[in-house]
Amino acid sequence: MSVDLLQLNVDALFEQHSVLEIDTVQKKIQTVVENKREELRTMVGERYRDLLKAADTIAAMQSSAGTLIEQVHCVQTNCQSLNEQQLLGFKTVAATPISASSTEVLQQRSASKQLNNYYSTMVQIKLLSSLPELIWTHLDNEEFYAATELFLFSRHISTGLQLDAKNELMQQLPVARKQWEILRPFHVTIKQTVIAVLERENLTAEMAVDCMQSLLLLDKCELGQVLQTFLNLRATAFVNSLHSEDKPRRVKERILASLNILNGTIELLDKCLLANGLLFTRLAECAATIAPPSITRMDSSERQLAPLLPDIISGYRPQFEIPQLLPEQLGEALRQWMAKIDGLAAQQLQEIFALVSNMQTIQDIKLAASETSRRSYADLEQQLKLPQAQLDFYRIKYMPLINARVREIVRSSWASAMQQTYEQVVSLVNSSNASAAQQIWREQNDDLPLSLAAALSDQPKRLANRTKGYDRATIELCSQFDSQLGGIVQELNVLLQEQTSRAEDKLTLINFLRETAQQQITDYLSKLKMLQLQERQALLQALRITLALVELCPNLKLCFCQPASWRQWAGNLTAAGIEHWQRICLMIEEEVFKMWQLIVDDVLSSLSCAEKLPRTITHDVVLRDFPLWQTQTIEQRDEEHDQNVQSTIRIPNQPRLSLQTYLHQLIEALNIAVPQTLPSKVLQAFNNKLLTQLLSHYEELAASECTKNSQNIALQLYFDLKFLERVFGVSREERSLYEHFHTLQRTLRDCIDPFDFELFAEHLTIHVTNSSARLHGELGVLTPPLANAQGAINVGTLSHEADPNVLCLSSTGSTSLWFPLLPIVMPQAATGAAHVERKSLALEADKPTTTTTATTPTRKPTTRKNDGSKSKSSAASFFGMSQEWFR
Incomplete structure (x- = not known):
C-alpha cells in the first residue's frame, strides 16, 4: 500500500483501511520521524563545529593583528630615526641668543x-x-x-x-x-x-x-x-x-x-x-x-x-662598491x-x-x-677549470642529435620504401592468376629497343626481363623501389661529400645504412614468410618479385657495396660490404628456393610416378608399354669352319612408353605451373626428387618375379635406368644418387645372361646415347643442358650474376638459366660415349661380385663411316663467326 504521508487524512484512513494497513502506515511515519531527527542532529552538529572553527580563526586573527600592530610601531620608530638622519643636510644650526641690535639681521x-x-x-x-x-x-x-x-x-x-x-x-x-x-x-x-x-x-x-x-x-x-x-x-x-x-x-x-x-x-x-x-x-x-x-x-x-x-641633491650620484x-x-x-x-x-x-x-x-x-x-x-x-671542449655545444649537444636524426631519416625512409613495396607485393600476389602469368609471353611493341642509343642506355631491357618471368607490374614495382632507395643514397651522398663532418661519423653512417638495409630486407622476408603462401601462382609471383628486387634494383646493392665516391671513407669496409651483400643474396635465394620447392613438390605430388607408371609388369603391360626393339645384324668369324657367320639380335632403342608419357605429362604440368623454364638450382632439386621416386619405383619392379624370370624385361628396365642416368646428367658428384643408380643397374644386370649382356653392351650403350640425344630436346624442360648431361658439373643459381642480356637465351655457360638451344647430335660424340661406356662396363665386369664368366667369340659389328665434316651455318658464314659461338 502506497500512501502519501504528507497529505494523509486520518479520518479517511480509519474508514478506508484495515487495522494492519493502519499499523503499517504508523510504522512508516515513525521511520520518517526518526530519519528527520537524525538529520537535525547532524545539521546542528555541523553548524556548531563551524562556529567553533570560526571562533578559533577569530582568535588567531586577533593574535596576528596584535603582532602586526607591534611591527607597525617598530617601523614608525625606524622611519622617525631615518627622518632625523636624512634631514641633517637640510637643517640649519640653531643660533645662539644674540643681542637686540642684531635681530634685524637675523630676520x-x-x-x-x-x-x-x-x-x-x-x-x-x-x-x-x-x-x-x-x-x-x-x-x-x-x-x-x-x-x-x-x-x-x-x-x-x-x-x-x-x-x-x-x-x-x-x-x-x-x-x-x-x-x-x-x-x-x-x-x-x-x-x-x-x-x-x-x-x-x-x-x-x-x-x-x-x-x-x-x-x-x-x-x-x-x-x-x-x-x-x-x-x-x-x-x-x-x-x-x-x-x-x-x-x-x-x-x-x-x-x-x-x-x-x-x-x-x-x-x-x-x-x-x-x-x-x-x-x-x-x-x-x-x-x-x-x-x-x-x-x-x-x-x-x-x-x-x-x-x-x-648639495645633497645637486651632488648626488649612486654609491656602490665594486x-x-x-x-x-x-x-x-x-x-x-x-x-x-x-x-x-x-x-x-x-x-x-x-x-x-x-x-x-x-x-x-x-x-x-x-x-x-x-x-x-x-x-x-x-x-x-672546466673539462676540455666542454663549451663546444655544437659537438657535444648538436652533433649527436644531427647524427641521430640522419639515422632516423635513413631508417624511416628505408622502412617506408620497404613497407610500400611489401604492400604492393601482397597486392600483386593476391591478384595473381594463370591468365596473368601467360600474359608475359605475348608480344609487345616495347620489347625491343627502337635504336642503338636506346639499347645502350640504362632503360629496362624488357625482353630480357620477360624471359626471367618479370612482367610489367614487377618491373614498375622494382623501378619505384629503386628510385626510393636512390633518393636515400643521394641524400646520404650529400652528407658524405660535406667536408666539415668527421671521417668517423661518415664511417658510422655508412655502417648504419648497411645495417638498416639488412634489417629491412630481413623483415621483408619474414613478413613474406608469414603469409604462408600455398597457391602456385601466388608463390611464383612472390618469388619472382623477390628475385627482381636483387636484379633490377642497383641502388639496393649500393646500400651494401659502397659507391666509388664513398670508398675513401669506407676503407677496409669495402670487402665487408661485398660479403654482407653476398650474404643477403644468399639469404634471399634460400627463401626463394623454399618457395620453388613448394611449387615443385606440389607438381610432383599431383603427378606421382607410383600412380602414373604400372606397378607390375605383365604380358599385357609388355605389349602395351614396351616399344619395338631394334634388330641388329652381327657378323663374326667362325674359326672352326673358317667362314663368316651372321646373327641377328634385338636390342631396346628407347625407354618405355609409360615412362616417356609420364615425363611428358610432368613437363605439361610444369609448363602450366611455371610458364618459363625452371632455374638450374630448382631444376636440380626437382630432378633429384623425381629420380628418387623413379628409382623407388624401379626397385619394386626389379624385385618382382616377372623381372627376375624375364631377361627382356630386365634388359628394358636396365635401358630405362641408363637412359635416365644419361639424360638427367647424373654424375659422380651426386654420390648417393649415382650409387643408387648403379646398384639398381647391377641388380637388373644380374637377371641377364652374362654372355648376352656382353654381346648387347656396346650396342645398348650406343642406343642409350642416341635415344638421350634424340629425346633431350623434347625433355629440355626437365633435363640440364647437354654439356652438363655429358658429365659437366652444373653450378645452380637463382639469379644472374651480370646484367640481363638477350644473348643469355642461347648461352650454355654457368650463368645461363633459360632456354638452352636444342642439342646437336654428332656421331663422333656418340662413338666416344660408347667407348667410355665400354670401359666402365669392363671395369664392372672385373669386380669380384661377378659369378659367371664366359668367353665371347670374336665378332665384327657393322659400323657406319663418318667423315667428321661439320656443316656451317649460313648466318655464321655471313657474320664471319665460327660455329662454336652458337653452342
Missing part, C-alpha cells in the same frame, strides 16, 4: 633662507615633473643604466621632500607626493625591460653590461645573483628560440638561433665577467670620484637650476647553467630536430653551425 637672514627653501623645493618638484619623460626616453634608447640612475635620483629627491612633510610649504604643495606615485612604478618597468632585453637572441656585450649594471644598481644585490639571473634569462632565450611562437620560423633557423644563443652566452661571459672584463671596467668608471653627478643627465634647463638645490666575482663562482654558475641546458636540450631540442625531413636541411645546418662554432674557448675552460 633678514631667516627671510632669505625661507626664500631659498622655497626656490629649492620648487626646483625639486620641477625635477620630479621632468624625470618621468626623461626616464622613458632613456628606456626607449635602451640606456638602462641611465634610466636606473635617474630613477634612484628621483627617489632620493622624493625621500627628502616627504621627510619634510610637516613643513608649512610642503603642506601647501601636495604635488610632490603625487609625483612620486607616478615615479614609483618605474622600478618594475625598468626591471621588466631589462629582463626582456636579456632574453633576446642577439645580445651585444655593451647591452649585456648595461643591463647587469642596471640590475646591480636597482636591486642593490650581489654580482652572483645578477650572474644567476643573467644565465637563467639566457636559458629562457634558448627555449624561446626553439618555439618561436611570436613569429613562425623554419626549423633550420630555430636550431641555428638556439646554437647562437649558447655560443653567444659563453662569449658574453668571456668578455664581461672575467677578470678585467667590460662589466668591472664600467663599474670602476661609475664608482670613480670624478664620475659626474646624476643631475648632469637632466636637460640643460634643469641643470642651470642646480645652484638652487642643496663587486668581486671569483673564477670558482663563475665556473660553478656555468656548470649549473649547462646542466639546465642539457635538460632543456634533451627534451625540446630533440623535438625540433624531429621536424627535419631531408638531408639538405641537415647539411645547411651543419655548414652554418660549423662557421659559427669555429672559436675555441680553451683559455676560458682553463681559467674556470
